[in-house]
Amino acid sequence: MTTATARPSDRRISPVFLGIVAVAAVTGWATWTGFAEQPGLAVFLFVTAAWVVSLCLHEYAHARTALHSGDVSVGAKGYLTLNPVKYTHALLSIVLPVLFVIMGGIGLPGGAVFIERGRIRGRWRHSLISAAGPLTNVLFAVVCTAPFWLDALDGVPRDFRLALAFLALLQVTAAILNFLPVPGLDGYGVIEPWLSYQVRRQVEPLAPFGLLIVFALLWIPAVNGVFFDAVDALLRGLGIGEADTYCGFELYRFWQTDELCSVSP
Template identity: 75%
Template sequence: MSSAAVRRRERRISPVFLAVLAVMAAAGWGVWTDFAALPGVAVFLFVTSAWIVSLCLHEYAHARTALHSGDVTVGAKGYLTLNPFAYTHAVLSVVLPVLFVIMGGIGLPGGAVFIDQGRIKGRWRHSLVSAAGPLANVLFAVVCTAPFWLDALDGVPAAFRYALAFLAFLQVTAALLNLLPVPGLDGYGIVEPWLSYELKRKIAPYAPYGFFAVIVLLFVPVLNGAFFDAVDALLRSLDVGVLDRACGSALFRFWEGTPPGCPL
């Protein structure tokens, strides 16, 4: 097989990702048209599938940037196919974030794809590879909030507006959490190339626990309040109101019942 054919195969979009996209499109149509008997079920399917799509795009952004930065091995690993099952940390990258969305309604950052750091030359390139994932979440949030800050909500069904607001909330929380300079998260990957060798050597043993430390710290009331105040301020600046986000979260967890303050 020629090298060109190998590259095409390595970059062919996975049927798994296309199936997730199809679910997202069908559920989105169901939310928009109010086709479903239970709108909460359609919102649940739409937000969950869209969240998985964003997770795939997050990891793809890492891999694609690494490819253009010198790591030509990402294609053989399946990272360029957008297949969620191709990632080296599938549980951290997809399963755990989806479970946290379902249980707690927070956009938890996933584990990064495996990058051959030795093939990437230059500190700026290393930082950019780490930054690419959170930037994908930022772009996804911009798309979700566009109808709000463009004042283009006329004609948008209430349930769809709520779903977009909640999805934007998930993207913003994921981006902010992932940008924290904590070992194991992308924020640390951005600053790590600029640290001294001695400091990196001292931090390395704690890297596997950084991800879980962030989860634990979110249960500290003061830190939890400060974090969600920052999320709220960002979403307000994008004209996404608290009521829309709350109603989107309530519809998403349809098994708890939709509160009367969320008109459909």
């Protein structure tokens, strides 16, 4: 087994990750119970911590799949510890995605783990490694939306419901954007093994700019409108209304006030 060469210490969960999980748990409890004097601050910390947790799980899924596909080097690189600072670069993997959330409520993907592709044989394995990350966002979205599509919201406090709705929005946008077949994103990584060598060589120079291109396109009002219309339609199918995600985003940005969301929708 390829996992035999990975030392137990290489797979030990990082205290940094456990600390982030603890922040999400405590602030989630504060949001649920209304314990915090400033509910918006509790929601901000809860959603941000949960979002960082999902980023760590996204990168971990890439690394874990690569490990079982033949790249045993991921253990020594620290990718199996769920430590966010081990994933490529803390600025690209964690800081920028959080800033994107604060600025526009968009779950843009962060950096990626470095996989030694030469160790891996088989196009399906390469595709699965790339797909593993966004599939984690899909799973996270299913969990966040479960109370809505299961019609199990009785007794769920308003602030916690809005926080879940906004967190679900982030996961859905992250999954969709990650699956775009744009060089540098996971969607392109899924199809890349099946492309000809000539095509791969031609698009390779665009890979470092793929994320920036997507970010720039989303600032175009027409593109942004079409994208979020699709996201809202998907969320409505999962039982989450646009008012929930909008008020969740406004509650998340607690330093701003919106009278439309000051009362329970």
